[in-house]
Amino acid sequence: MQQEIIDWFETEGRDLPWRQPDFTPWGSLVSEFMLQQTPVARVIPKLDEFLTRWPTPAALAASPSGDAVRAWANLGYPRRALWLHACAVTIVDKFNGEVPSNVDDLLSLPGVGPYTARAIAVFAFGGHEPVVDTNIRRVIARHNQGNADQGPPSTKRDLEVMAALLPSPELSPAFNAGMMELGALICTARNPQCEICPIARTCAWKNASYPEHVGPKKTVQKKYEGSDRQARGAVMKILREAHRTVTTSELDDCWPDKAQLGRAISGLLNDGLIELVADDSYQLPA
DNA sequence: AAACCGTGGCA
DNA sequence: TTGCCAAGGTT
Structure with a gap:
């Protein structure tokens, strides 16, 4: 062989x-x-x-x-x-x-x-x-x-x-x-x-x-549509394309389920994929 | 060990 | 349309 x-x-x-x-x-x-x-x-x-x-x-x-x-x-x-x-x-x-x-x-x-x-x-x-x-x-x-x-x-x-x-x-x-x-x-x-x-x-x-x-x-694999993973992806897309800090209210528009959005943001913070720069704004890590 | 973690193409 | 799959790794 x-x-x-x-x-x-x-x-x-x-x-x-x-x-x-x-x-x-x-x-x-x-x-x-x-x-x-x-x-x-x-x-x-x-x-x-x-x-x-x-x-x-x-x-x-x-x-x-x-x-x-x-x-x-x-x-x-x-x-x-x-x-x-x-x-x-x-x-x-x-x-x-x-x-x-x-x-x-x-x-x-x-x-x-x-x-x-x-x-x-x-x-x-x-x-x-x-x-x-x-x-x-x-x-x-x-x-x-x-x-x-x-x-x-x-x-x-x-x-x-x-x-x-x-x-x-x-x-x-x-x-x-x-x-x-x-x-x-x-x-x-x-x-x-x-x-x-x-x-x-x-x-x-x-x-x-x-x-x-x-x-x-x-x-x-679990279904992707409507998943926490998709919510994280939506947040990351905003941050990637912004090239600046993004406020919490701006992120609100990217995902309908606010509880899920909250989990996505805290998860991303925990993973180090996003950073809190003020009490209500985020950016990609420096 | 099994769940979690993105995204897009293809049948 | 929906489910499967793609040179995995971490917890």
């Missing part, structure tokens, strides 16, 4: 920005943050803008965190922008301005979890680690376990399974990236393209005639 994945990736893998030979580890870190739950197509233009403005950790660390949040625009989950800014500060203060290359140092950074730490170690530094994302978990569930879907994640078990599949160290980046790419392009959640899959011959799910999913299922 390993060599088939690697060969397929060499010929069919996309020329994504973070796969260019001159892409920096900082670029990789920024791209991985943006790619956490945001589709590739929406990340690409924002990544370019972000790296043009802040080409190094030191550059971002020298700007207010609110500028990072504003530049994040509508990518979603704006706490990622705050964490990325905090990463830049830590990298300058504790790692001499250079993105660290080993998993433990990477895991010490805010917003860097099991996936992102290993993705940086492997893709930016050529490390030999198991990278586990939703694509890889789906490929393994189908091809190796004969199941239709990956089910809920279990970090420890997932990492062990992927570690057992790794080829020799020098092939590790291509294999990890190839597995992700296969899940993104061929072994997709809906309508997988088994006819052109490089590992269809050995796929346990296909060879069992595509049985229904067995075992626990992924937990379903």
Whole structure:
């Protein structure tokens, strides 16, 4: 399986920005943050803008965190922008301005979890680690376990399974990236393209005639329309686009349910995504 | 462990 | 229209 994945990736893998030979580890870190739950197509233009403005950790660390949040625009989950800014500060203060290359140092950074730490170690530094994302978990569930879907994640078990599949160290980046790419392009959640899959011959799910999913299922996302998350999003949109302080009464217009709006504002204050500047006005963090 | 955290595209 | 999904992380 390993060599088939690697060969397929060499010929069919996309020329994504973070796969260019001159892409920096900082670029990789920024791209991985943006790619956490945001589709590739929406990340690409924002990544370019972000790296043009802040080409190094030191550059971002020298700007207010609110500028990072504003530049994040509508990518979603704006706490990622705050964490990325905090990463830049830590990298300058504790790692001499250079993105660290080993998993433990990477895991010490805010917003860097099991996936992102290993993705940086492997893709930016050529490390030999198991990278586990939703694509890889789906490929393994189908091809190796004969199941239709990956089910809920279990970090420890997932990492062990992927570690057992790794080829020799020098092939590790291509294999990890190839597995992700296969899940993104061929072994997709809906309508997988088994006819052109490089590992269809050995796929346990296909060879069992595509049985229904067995075992626990992924937990379903709560409805977004009318949710607290949407209310937070409405507040953040006002603050991002204002480029100045905004009063409580101005925020009143952005959401009909005042109790929910109150929860959104206090939650955002608690997260550090907005700041109180007077007793009734707010701004993005300085 | 399960809920929470944005936003937009697609079937 | 509604639900599912998207290179996750934190609590």
